[in-house]
Amino acid sequence: MEQQTHKTLYSTHAWIGVISGILLFIVTFSGIPALFDHEIEFWQYPGYGEVANDIHPDDKVFNLEKAVAAAKAVNFDYDNFFIQPASDINNHVILAHFFEDKEPDLRYLDANKYQQFVSSPSELNHLFAHLHTDLHLPNPWGRYLVGLSGMAMLLAIIAGIFIHVKWRKEFVMLRPKRSWRLLLTDQHKLLGLWSLPFTLILAFTGTILGLLGLISPILALAAFNGDVEKATIAVLGPRAEVTGEYSPVYPLNELWQRLEVDLPDTSIELIQVSGLQIRNEDKSQVTDIGGIIKFSGYHKDKLSNLESVTYNLSSGEMIHQGSFIGKGPFQRIFAAVTPLHYVLFGNTWLKVFYALSALAACGLILTGNMLWLNRRGHSMEHWLSKLTLGACGGLVVSTGLTFFSSQLLYAFKFSADSHLHHHIEEWVFWLSWGVILLMPFVYQNGFKLSHYLLRLTSFSLFATLLADGVINQRWLWLTNGWVFNVQMGILFSAILFIYLDWKMPKEAKSKNENSTTSNLQQSA
């Protein structure tokens, strides 16, 4: 490679990293709890575990007619609503209706008796999932920003591949006793190389997920004369057409059984019901003759989460089948995007591997920023260094503190309807992040502050387990299943932060200091 090309690629890699680094860290780090969204949701509310304990695995067979009847029994009277059957983790059925201008109406039914129970007062999982997908910004701008950060990551990775020509050597090179800059360089290359396949997949799939809304009109312009609605229907299936004429509902459990033929080897994640109504006179179920029921989910063996089939609610006739299995290569690529990004394949250990790789990517971003500053002769006093420490370190600490507060708040027994529990969680998260963001600008010793932040994160994670034991009686040695798995994840994270605190240098060693020390050692 020509020297000028190498120089340009190097400079592009560095500038993209520095400009998008902090945003990328926020998206990547929040992706770790977002990856375990369902697991954390199950752990965060002890009530879900109690419901699960009451259910025998044989009783967990989903009954669609019972679910719809239960919806009407709890006055969930919407023409258009969604049902989420119980999954391997959460043993409850969720009913959902989405409004355009306010929060959705969500109801939780146990997966055995289909009786409504009090939902979780905590929304810890949503807090991190929403940060990862939308940065808590208005829709769709947050999503676009996340997509653009994915694109920046992709561009930085491409340049990174070409500028690191001695990759065989860099795969195993770590010189912890040399200067601060060499340590950062080695760590940056080591983390980058080992996590390369993972970061490449995540950046590519994340960019597609983030920017899909932005490119959809372009694609629709070409294929459907700009009609996005028409393009959406062609890909995802039709919507209900309200006619005002009603007829009895086709037996829903029969449709559920037909899925074994129409949508084989598919885990149904969502059922959309449109046009169903309850007749006031005899409380019987009727449907608009244009009403539909749509089943969608992901294939159990192949990488596709866009499998769907739509039936007419009145006649039971199949009106659309959207399967991407066996289709053209580009449809299969798109169908694989979400499973690849959110690990909808493999087992829990694969998710753990993804989480560790995401952590490595976070280290990659941080070392990249610090290296850029160090090579320009800037120390921890530079404003970008302080901002990086405040924003990135702040997010890590506030995540730990929010986990802790989420369990501690159960001592106050706030009801789900009061929304106090999750509002306080949000306050703890934003306030602690905001305070720590400012800390490096007040407390000048960045190295010492980094150690304090690592210790505080570790302490808050240990405190989370303690609070869970004292308040909810869920001590680590008494729990099992997903609650135990999540608690082990928290324990592992707490130990990891202690380890990082132990291994991180107390101050930046310069090249000269090292050579002086080695000279002294030689003369001695």
Next chain:
Amino acid sequence: MHLINRIFDNNISKNAAAIFGALITTIALTVCITLIWPFGDRIEKIFAGGTFFFVFWASLFYWAILAKNGVVAWSRILIIFFPVLAINIFSLFFNL
């Protein structure tokens, strides 16, 4: 002429070509690929365009940024943009 040369022949111009020029050309290329992709049905064409969008964007970005100066960068972008735009106009408005 000297002023025009100065505007186009610098790093800011090169970066603008890599960021904005590449994006606009990518959009034109995506529409073009979606229109003329010869394999599969209409849905396959949409997804072919969607996948290539990111490949084009990254490729054009680096093609422009690795140019010697702004003029070369813009030349590289526009040499793709205009023919693709012509194909799009003919395909969309004249159904060719």
